[in-house]
Amino acid sequence: MSIWTRIGWPLVFGLLLLAGWYGAITLFEIPEYQLPPLHRIVQAGYEEREMLMAGSIQTTMACLIGFFTSIAGGVMLSIMLASSERAYRGAYPYILLMKMTPIIVIAPIIIIWAGQGLASITVITFLICFFPIVANTTMGLRSTDSNHLDLFAVYKANRWQQLLWLRAPAAMPYFMTGLKIAAALTPIGALYGDTVAGMGASNEAGLGFVVMIFNSQFKIPALFAAAIVSCAIGFLFVGMVNLVSWLALRRWHESYLIDHHA
């Protein structure tokens, strides 16, 4: 792939989109409260920078804590589930049941337990990230090649050696898939958490809460600015995971070997 197709084309598409945007606004005389032009969004973002910045910090914090605790918890649960057939058969239906329960239903219960504020928002983020990680990692840990397991059995590897040197690396691509899904969901969890458990005090309002404020004040360009900022946070997480995944798998996994075969 040349630099042109990698960077040039997306750039051309972006410019076309922008031209269409401004074209439509002037042609159909769309009012600012329906679709503000880009420069108004940038301007509003600058005017509301303090609120947006504080909101971003708050939301990023909820995202980070929720995301990393869900990785830690998800991996531990997956290892337990994959360690024995009984644990898996016994516990997995209930994990599925929990997963099936919409977060909207669980949220009020969480707020009863953890109160309004960051704690509840983090728990909601955690829950949204947790299941894709558990589902994928457990599947990965359970689908180790049977010949590889025989190989480790012949050389009398103990359970830990088998887990660390065989099951875990074999599950890595599945784990990374789970992480990618979770990373994309992380800001959704935190922003949704804001709307149900957020607090309006000056430095405690996350982006989701900021959005609610802008909405109630009818600050439409600022609303668009908030959308762009949350997008950026999402990109941060997805980008981080993509980087880690590339580092972990590039040497051996099929998904990264397309360029090498040429």
Place this chain on the structure above:
Amino acid sequence: MQQVLIQLRGVSKTFDGVNTVLAPTDLSVDRGDFISLIGPSGCGKTTLLKLVAGLIKPTSGTIDIVNADVSSTGRLAYVFQDSTLLPWLTVRDNVGLPLRIAGEDRAIRMAAVDATLALVGLSHAAGQYPRELSGGMKMRVSIARALTLDPQLLLLDEPFGALDEMSRDRLNEELLRLREASRWTAMFVTHSVAEAVFLSSRVVVLAPSPGRIATTIPIPLTYPRTSVTRSSADFAELVLEVTRALHAAQNSSVDAGSGDAR
């Protein structure tokens, strides 16, 4: 004079209580023997090998590996049908895996691995990943991995089945050359009559439904055997003899009504 290494007495295997893949079988393997197991699909060749390796337990009968050394860690090695290399490890780390499982420290491990890689002529590929290797090279790495522990007993399950005939012949010669150095005992599963005759001191012909030993044919060709051996009249005669025995075994299945498995 010959010392018995493996003694199977009345060993049988039935899966799920109904599917008998191996009828009660007696077999003894002397130290330094090279035994090939040959027979049509479903005659229990691989099952027999896995029983000796301890990967599966016999339904009845006993398997004695006479020297206690063999049953302890490392003195028994297994080469699988496909190379079963771990794709996330380099050639060097793959070959060193049995030593790592055995808890050898890094310096000893690396010295042994380098020596083994030199022996199979793969020193130049030490830093490569399995995906970068051809099928024949992968198999050589797999054999190198089996040899790092300096085994007394090597179990090989159709290691060259997926290779073209040229590579197979070359690897057969190489296998015998490697054996000159350390004289391990071998049990070798194959579908190829020529391969069985070329390698073995004895060819065990198995019959299907249920799997059992039909006949054992000694191969009195002297070692070392080379490509010249293949063009000798004795070789051709032995190939014919084994082929006949194989056809007879194929037609003698118990289902076809030709009597007792024993």
